[in-house]
Each structure stands twice: as C-alpha cells, then as structure tokens.
Amino acid sequence: MNIDQQTYDALLRFQRNEITESIVYTKLAAVEKNPANRDVLLRISADEKGHYAVLKKYTGQDVAPFKWKILKYYLLARILGITFAIKLMEGSEEESRDGYAAYKDYPELLQIAKDEDEHEEKLIALINEERLEYMGSVVLGLNDALVEFTGALAGFTLALSDSKLIALTGSITGIAAALSMASSEYLSTKSEGGDGKRPVKASIYTGIAYIFTVIALVAPFIFISNVLVALGVMLVSALLIIALFNYYYSVARSESFRKRFTEMAVLSFSVAALSFLIGYALKVFTGIEA
Known part of the structure; x- marks a missing residue:
C-alpha cells in the first residue's frame, strides 16, 4: 500500500501496542477468578489480536510486543489487584482510540477506534474486586x-x-x-x-x-x-x-x-x-x- 513514512511509523506503533495489550489481557484473564470477568478479558484480548492483524495488512510485517509493559501490568495485577491494572489500561485504551480516530481516511482504523471505546466500557463494567x-x-x-x-x-x-x-x-x-x-x-x-x-x-x-x-x-x-x-x-x-x-x-x-x-x-x-x-x-x- 502507498503509505507515507509518518503514517507507516504510526501504524507500526499501533500494531505493537495491539499485540502487547492482547498478551496483557490474556495474562490478566489468567489471574482473574470471576469466570464472567475472565471471559470479557479474553474477548478483548482476541479483539486486540484482530486489530494487530488488520494493521499488519498495512505495514506488511510482524512486530514484537513491549515486554516491559506486559511485565508491568502483570506484576501490578498480582501485587495491587486486577482493578488497579485495568484502570491503568483504560488510559491506554483512550490513547489508542484517539490515535486511530485521527486517521479518517482509513475506515478499518476508525472501526478499531470504535472497538477501543467499547473495550473501555467493558473494562469499567467488569471491575468488581473484594x-x-x-x-x-x-x-x-x-x-x-x-x-x-x-x-x-x-x-x-x-x-x-x-x-x-x-x-x-x-x-x-x-x-x-x-x-x-x-x-x-x-x-x-x-x-x-x-x-x-x-x-x-x-x-x-x-x-x-x-x-x-x-x-x-x-x-x-x-x-x-x-x-x-x-x-x-x-x-x-x-x-x-x-x-x-x-x-x-x-x-x-x-x-x-x-x-x-x-x-x-x-x-x-x-x-x-x-x-x-x-x-x-x-x-x-x-x-x-x-
């Protein structure tokens, strides 16, 4: 695809964030005891992986996740609780949504922005920790x-x-x-x-x-x-x-x-x-x- 360098770099960054967040949500699901909450986290993880696949069509390459970010959220969930980790993830979802929304000439990216908005709502809804x-x-x-x-x-x-x-x-x-x-x-x-x-x-x-x-x-x-x-x-x-x-x-x-x-x-x-x-x-x- 004919994409300028600035857009290409931005899409690579988005792609790396998506695979990172997909792994994070999978790991958070592994420590979540509530089955309903676990299912929500796994569905969001699958969505993020789907977003990664969409972005790969534009960039034409695979990217590695941010390992430090995965470790950070996993440790936060284990030490301070999954709610704290999820709340921090909310901020990341908001940033992703706003970032995608800027690319109005790419319909698939606007759909991803909509998905990120829905993810935030789902995350807020599932928060219920002792x-x-x-x-x-x-x-x-x-x-x-x-x-x-x-x-x-x-x-x-x-x-x-x-x-x-x-x-x-x-x-x-x-x-x-x-x-x-x-x-x-x-x-x-x-x-x-x-x-x-x-x-x-x-x-x-x-x-x-x-x-x-x-x-x-x-x-x-x-x-x-x-x-x-x-x-x-x-x-x-x-x-x-x-x-x-x-x-x-x-x-x-x-x-x-x-x-x-x-x-x-x-x-x-x-x-x-x-x-x-x-x-x-x-x-x-x-x-x-x-």
Missing part, C-alpha cells in the same frame, strides 16, 4: 493511624526526648489503637448490615492498615537516636504513605489524586504540629524531664 469493596475499611485504618499517630509521635518527641522510649511508647499505643479501631469497625459494619461487607473481614482490613502504618512511623525512632531527625524521617514516611495510598486509590476509584492527597496531608501534619507544641508546653509547664 479489596475495593473493603477500601473504606482500609481508608479508616490508614487515615486514623496517620492523623492520630503522627500527632502522638510528634508529642512524644518533645515530651520524652528519648528515641527508644518514644518507639516503645508509640508501639504500645499503636497496637492498642489498632485493636480498638478493628473492634470499632467490626461493630460498625455489623450494625450497618446489608452492604455486602463481612464484619470480620472489614475489621481485619482496618486493623492491618493501622498496624502497617504504625510500623512505618515508629521505625525511624528505633534506628535513629536523634529524636528530631527521627521525627523528620517519620514525617517524610507519613507523606510517602499518603502519596502512595492516594495514588492507588485515585487510580482504582477514578478520583482526584491532588484533592485527596492534599486533604490527608494537611490534616495529618496539622495534628502533628499541634501535638508537637502540646508536648513542648507540657514539658515546660510540668518541668518533667524524661
């Missing part, structure tokens, strides 16, 4: 731990002035708070009823999220003897936890990362600053030195 059903419980544990514990550790820093003592006190406080939050979530979920969530699972998600946050925030005081340096590292750790969780949440739930990150960061650091001042005031007024 870990997202319990996301509210994870948010509760994580948010409560960040807000309360950054504040508590900041207060302990000036009130106690000993990193090992702060770590010990913080660990005891954190474990007790995690158990309390898990119990509260169990009772809350049980009293609500009818939302499909199991009280025991909800409490476990809340407790685990709280415990992991406590471990991450206490760790600097275990390994760093200078309490102010440990406090600084703890606050950076808190910021990283907030950023990573909200990135995951914003992708999985299609919500604004910036808004959620800002809200949680401002709240956590405001409580930490206030608790730091309260710890300092108590130390000055009581005259108690740890």
Whole structure:
C-alpha cells in the first residue's frame, strides 16, 4: 500500500501496542477468578489480536510486543489487584482510540477506534474486586493511624526526648489503637448490615492498615537516636504513605489524586504540629524531664 513514512511509523506503533495489550489481557484473564470477568478479558484480548492483524495488512510485517509493559501490568495485577491494572489500561485504551480516530481516511482504523471505546466500557463494567469493596475499611485504618499517630509521635518527641522510649511508647499505643479501631469497625459494619461487607473481614482490613502504618512511623525512632531527625524521617514516611495510598486509590476509584492527597496531608501534619507544641508546653509547664 502507498503509505507515507509518518503514517507507516504510526501504524507500526499501533500494531505493537495491539499485540502487547492482547498478551496483557490474556495474562490478566489468567489471574482473574470471576469466570464472567475472565471471559470479557479474553474477548478483548482476541479483539486486540484482530486489530494487530488488520494493521499488519498495512505495514506488511510482524512486530514484537513491549515486554516491559506486559511485565508491568502483570506484576501490578498480582501485587495491587486486577482493578488497579485495568484502570491503568483504560488510559491506554483512550490513547489508542484517539490515535486511530485521527486517521479518517482509513475506515478499518476508525472501526478499531470504535472497538477501543467499547473495550473501555467493558473494562469499567467488569471491575468488581473484594479489596475495593473493603477500601473504606482500609481508608479508616490508614487515615486514623496517620492523623492520630503522627500527632502522638510528634508529642512524644518533645515530651520524652528519648528515641527508644518514644518507639516503645508509640508501639504500645499503636497496637492498642489498632485493636480498638478493628473492634470499632467490626461493630460498625455489623450494625450497618446489608452492604455486602463481612464484619470480620472489614475489621481485619482496618486493623492491618493501622498496624502497617504504625510500623512505618515508629521505625525511624528505633534506628535513629536523634529524636528530631527521627521525627523528620517519620514525617517524610507519613507523606510517602499518603502519596502512595492516594495514588492507588485515585487510580482504582477514578478520583482526584491532588484533592485527596492534599486533604490527608494537611490534616495529618496539622495534628502533628499541634501535638508537637502540646508536648513542648507540657514539658515546660510540668518541668518533667524524661
């Protein structure tokens, strides 16, 4: 076919993306437990392979897939859940659709653009994963731990002035708070009823999220003897936890990362600053030195 070099290069890129995404969807189907969802993923994979064949008629050659992209989405699905991987794939489907739509002189490419649009709708429809059903419980544990514990550790820093003592006190406080939050979530979920969530699972998600946050925030005081340096590292750790969780949440739930990150960061650091001042005031007024 008589195709200019720029169009030819674009078609080769599209072709490589199609075979890559076909393999990715096949691999995602292999880890999907829901039979209906698995069938949808396999059908989309077959469609992508069909698109590859259409593009090959224009380019006249086979191309290799992006191996790093296949590995990336597979690992994301295994570690963070298939929903997270699929949500990222949605962005790729949108880019493909817009790219194909630009070639109005090629009817087959416009049909592929339409297929990509349908793929996005199917992907959105099949998203139903247990870990997202319990996301509210994870948010509760994580948010409560960040807000309360950054504040508590900041207060302990000036009130106690000993990193090992702060770590010990913080660990005891954190474990007790995690158990309390898990119990509260169990009772809350049980009293609500009818939302499909199991009280025991909800409490476990809340407790685990709280415990992991406590471990991450206490760790600097275990390994760093200078309490102010440990406090600084703890606050950076808190910021990283907030950023990573909200990135995951914003992708999985299609919500604004910036808004959620800002809200949680401002709240956590405001409580930490206030608790730091309260710890300092108590130390000055009581005259108690740890």
